[in-house]
Amino acid sequence: MSKKLKKTPGVDPINFLQKSPTGIAGLDEITNGGLPLGRPTLICGSAGCGKTLMSVEYVVRGALQFNEPGVFMAFEEKAEELALNVASLGFDLDRLIADKMLKVDHVHIERSEIEETGEYDLDGLFIRLGYAIDSIGAKRVVLDTIENLFSGLTNENILRAELRRLFQWLKEKGVTAIITGERGESSLTRQGLEEYVSDCVILLDHRINDQISTRLLRIVKYRGSMHGTNEYPFLIDEEGISVLPVTSLQLDSEVSSETISSGIAGLDRMLSSRGFFKGSSILVSGTAGTGKTSIAASFADATCASQKKCIYFAFEESPKQILRNMQSIGLDLSTHVERGLLEFHASRPTLHGLEMHLVAIHKKIKKFSPDVVILDPITNLITVGSVSEVKAMLIRLIDFLQNENITVMFTALTLNKSTNEQTDEGISSLVDAWLLIRDIENNGERNRGLYVMKSRGMDHSNQVREFIITAGGLELVDVYLGPEGVLTGSAREAHILREETGIALQGHAISRKDREILRKRKVLEAKIASLQSEFESVEEELNKVYLEEELKKSIIEKTRLEMLNKRRGVDTQATTKAGRKKK
Amino acid sequence: MEAAKEYLLKLFVTGASPHSVRAINNIKDICEKYLKDNYTLEVIDVYQLPEVAQQEQIIALPTLIKKSPAPERRLVGDMSDTAKVLRGLGIAITV
Numbered sequence: 001m002s003k004k005l006k007k008t009p010g011v012d013p014i015n016f017l018q019k020s021p022t023g024i025a026g027l028d029e030i031t032n033g034g035l036p037l038g039r040p041t042l043i044c045g046s047a048g049c050g051k052t053l054m055s056v057e058y059v060v061r062g063a064l065q066f067n068e069p070g071v072f073m074a075f076e077e078k079a080e081e082l083a084l085n086v087a088s089l090g091f092d093l094d095r096l097i098a099d100k101m102l103k104v105d106h107v108h109i110e111r112s113e114i115e116e117t118g119e120y121d122l123d124g125l126f127i128r129l130g131y132a133i134d135s136i137g138a139k140r141v142v143l144d145t146i147e148n149l150f151s152g153l154t155n156e157n158i159l160r161a162e163l164r165r166l167f168q169w170l171k172e173k174g175v176t177a178i179i180t181g182e183r184g185e186s187s188l189t190r191q192g193l194e195e196y197v198s199d200c201v202i203l204l205d206h207r208i209n210d211q212i213s214t215r216l217l218r219i220v221k222y223r224g225s226m227h228g229t230n231e232y233p234f235l236i237d238e239e240g241i242s243v244l245p246v247t248s249l250q251l252d253s254e255v256s257s258e259t260i261s262s263g264i265a266g267l268d269r270m271l272s273s274r275g276f277f278k279g280s281s282i283l284v285s286g287t288a289g290t291g292k293t294s295i296a297a298s299f300a301d302a303t304c305a306s307q308k309k310c311i312y313f314a315f316e317e318s319p320k321q322i323l324r325n326m327q328s329i330g331l332d333l334s335t336h337v338e339r340g341l342l343e344f345h346a347s348r349p350t351l352h353g354l355e356m357h358l359v360a361i362h363k364k365i366k367k368f369s370p371d372v373v374i375l376d377p378i379t380n381l382i383t384v385g386s387v388s389e390v391k392a393m394l395i396r397l398i399d400f401l402q403n404e405n406i407t408v409m410f411t412a413l414t415l416n417k418s419t420n421e422q423t424d425e426g427i428s429s430l431v432d433a434w435l436l437i438r439d440i441e442n443n444g445e446r447n448r449g450l451y452v453m454k455s456r457g458m459d460h461s462n463q464v465r466e467f468i469i470t471a472g473g474l475e476l477v478d479v480y481l482g483p484e485g486v487l488t489g490s491a492r493e494a495h496i497l498r499e500e501t502g503i504a505l506q507g508h509a510i511s512r513k514d515r516e517i518l519r520k521r522k523v524l525e526a527k528i529a530s531l532q533s534e535f536e537s538v539e540e541e542l543n544k545v546y547l548e549e550e551l552k553k554s555i556i557e558k559t560r561l562e563m564l565n566k567r568r569g570v571d572t573q574a575t576t577k578a579g580r581k582k583k
Numbered sequence: 584m585e586a587a588k589e590y591l592l593k594l595f596v597t598g599a600s601p602h603s604v605r606a607i608n609n610i611k612d613i614c615e616k617y618l619k620d621n622y623t624l625e626v627i628d629v630y631q632l633p634e635v636a637q638q639e640q641i642i643a644l645p646t647l648i649k650k651s652p653a654p655e656r657r658l659v660g661d662m663s664d665t666a667k668v669l670r671g672l673g674i675a676i677t678v
Binding site for chain 2: 105107108109113114115116117118119120121122123124125127128130131132149152153
């Protein structure tokens, strides 16, 4: 028990089951390292689901990537046919055979040629296999499809006993084997091979829903190892199989507090003046023609302008169409494409199933390793899957992108229904930031209003901004909040004009009053001046009288003194005369 | 004597396993009884010559391949079912 608890990845693997990596993209993640080393694995599925291809890829990748020679024992196809069939995937079997990294042995069984005359065993097969393994030192063995033995030989009891012995023998040989089996009606394989191969069973499926096919892989069992239990979609393309380990079970991805500009200055201001968090997911939703693609293109433009890489998945328009249309708002995306910073991938949603889209997106992202991913629009994916399927797909995509610390922007079309706050895909709860663009219809015109519905971990504006698409790009304008409510568009303009007129009139009135005051002051000042001069003249008059009095008084005094002297007279006169005489 | 042999038979066995020993004995009896002096029987131990197993498309052992006369036929098993062996060899049973 305690041993089990200690089972954490990264611990010394000596106690764990050893794995043989398949090299198949994604499969090693699901199986936590690969197939069980030195044990047989059963791959089963219906016809045409990719069993042979997966097993061929296992030996080829083993030879090319891990330097492990392999033996491919074909019960169905001849060696030449097999080589031809997988050549389209870029596997050169003949070369590997010449390099002694691969041995293909075609087992031919023709019932009409065989007469069973008593007891026998399958030693011939053992010897052939043993010889093939030993001659190149093979580590990997594929038996495709061993059930064909049952069509050539009739004694089932012998066959079953021999198969049991074969798998045991393979284990003793220490080779990692893949046995393929056709899917039976009630069991995993027609002959119940799963009874014998009990270490690891992988089931492949090819399902068609609404004319759209999806390949799926499921690990039915894997003894002694953790493994993903879901059905995983896989893709067969020119590079072989890629499986998508789509659901990360934990929510433990790294987060970044770094931000990335939205490309619209006004929008950045609404988001704490910074923009979106790096590695976050952003949903832009709105009704038709509200400029969702323009926002997405601005974001792409800003990303590429800062020397970061962006990948743009278009589900509605062709890349050329987007390039042309964005020219009209002053975004020149073609230079970014030329510089290799921007990549467009356009496909119709109906091209393949949802899971395939996911795998394809996954693969392209892995290859291009962008900083920003744009999906425009996700709404159309609804045509190839149900709402819950689309949601599940997007959850997985977001999970994956968050793990890779890639910022993703989705655009989604909302329909004008009663629940138009909700996006159709119902992913608004998953995303980190949600921008909603809404048509505001008023006074016979439509204007766009942009809301930041949410932006996790960030102080964001709760205001509605008017969203204007101009030839120079996108702009956000504060809407007019007045007594009449929120005004946008020409109503806002008109109101602003009206306000300006009011201000002008008011200014005029004020200046008239000022002049009036000035004039009044002038009049008063004039009056004051005249009063002043009046006062001065009065004062002068008064002063004049006073001086005269004063003068009169002194003259009188003088006269009186003279009179007095004259009365006393002589002396005075004598003295004066004497004085005069003396002089 | 050598040139006139009509039947060319190759019996593939695995060493001295019980099946092999039985098969060798049975086929020798049948040949002696029905094809006296008209056959060549080659017994090959696949353990000694493993590459032959691939060349001759051998899976089950023991296997008897009737190389001639045409058509080529394969008989697997320990040759204990004489009627089937004879049918495989294309010999009409004369009681």
